[in-house]
Amino acid sequence: MRSSDGSYYxxxxxxxxxxxxxxxxxxFAHWNAGYPVPFGQAAIVGPFDEGHVGVAVFMTxxxxxxxxxxxxxxxxxxxxxxxxxxxxxxxxxxxxxxQAAVHDLEWLPYLKFLAAGLILPQLPxxxxxxxxxxxFYLMLPILLAVLRPxxxxxxxxxxxxxxxxxxxxxxxxxxxLLAYATILGRFDQFAFGMAAFYLRHE
Numbered sequence: 001m002r003s004s005d006g007s008y009y010x011x012x013x014x015x016x017x018x019x020x021x022x023x024x025x026x027x028f029a030h031w032n033a034g035y036p037v038p039f040g041q042a043a044i045v046g047p048f049d050e051g052h053v054g055v056a057v058f059m060t061x062x063x064x065x066x067x068x069x070x071x072x073x074x075x076x077x078x079x080x081x082x083x084x085x086x087x088x089x090x091x092x093x094x095x096x097x098x099q100a101a102v103h104d105l106e107w108l109p110y111l112k113f114l115a116a117g118l119i120l121p122q123l124p125x126x127x128x129x130x131x132x133x134x135x136f137y138l139m140l141p142i143l144l145a146v147l148r149p150x151x152x153x154x155x156x157x158x159x160x161x162x163x164x165x166x167x168x169x170x171x172x173x174x175x176x177l178l179a180y181a182t183i184l185g186r187f188d189q190f191a192f193g194m195a196a197f198y199l200r201h202e
Contacts, residue, residue, distance in 0.1 A: 012061060012064075012065065015057060015061055016058070016061060018054070018057065019054040019055075019057035019058045019061065020054065021054070022051055022053055022054030022057070023051045023054035023055060023058075025051065026051020026052075026054070027051065052180065055129065056186075056189050058129075059129075059132070059133075059136075059186050059189035059190055059193070060189040060190070060192055060193040060196075061193060062133060062136065062190060062193060063136070063189065063190035063191060063192065063193025063194040063195075063196075063197075064193035064194065064196050064197045065193075066140065066194070067144075067147075067148075067193070067194040067197035067198060068197050070144065072148070075140070075141060075144060077141060080137075080140075081137060084134075084137055088130060088133075092123075092127060092130055095124075095125050095127065096114060096123070096124070096127065099124050099125060117131060118131065118134075119131070121177065121181035121182050128181045128182075129181075131182075132181065132182055132183050132186045135182075135183035136183060136186070136187070136190045139183070139187075139190075143157075143190070143191060143194055144194075147191065147194050147195055147198060148198060151194070151195040151198035151199050152195070152199075154191050154192060154194070154195035157187075157191050158187070158188045158191055158192070161184065161185075161187045161188060162188075164184065165178070165179055165184060165185065168184075
């Protein structure tokens with residue numbers, strides 16, 4: 001994996017390859033009817049029908065990688081956000097354009113839908129993961145300030161998000177989508193990834 005500053009971490013490529021395989025396999029297995037072939041007919045499929053695990057690995061890897069890339073340096077936040085935007089937005093924009101063209105969508109309602117996707121997990125074709133990642137970028141300076149000096153506080157932070165999800169559940173909210181496709185659920189993975197880097201020598 002090569003970062004924008006030229007750093008290269010070969011070991012992370014293998015982790016990314018495993019995560020990508022799980023995600024692609026899940027989509028391939030669910031392509032037709034929305035569920036995989038019966039495991040009784042293809043038992044080997046079972047262990048790999050875990051695309052959500054691949055997504056979790058990607059999110060955890062993001063936390064680890066950004067902690068590693070930033071290190072002990074002071075983050076220049078606006079250039080950081082700009083760098084992430086120019087890496088992610090062109091391909092995302094292309095995918096969203098193709099989505100509109102293929103389905104012959106009306107542009108004004110579609111643009112409103114996409115604008116709401118900056119906050120809500122509704123961007124099509126996996127774009128919801130970009131929204132969750134962007135929300136992580138917004139929280140990154142706070143996470144750096146908390147976890148860099150005291151990485152074990154990750155347990156307190158994750159506990160707070162668990163309590164938040166539990167509170168939403170107890171009030172009758174459906175938290176499955178929130179836990180899977182938003183920062184409310186994915187925060188744990190980003191934070192644990194960062195903490196794993198800071199605790200790597202302990």
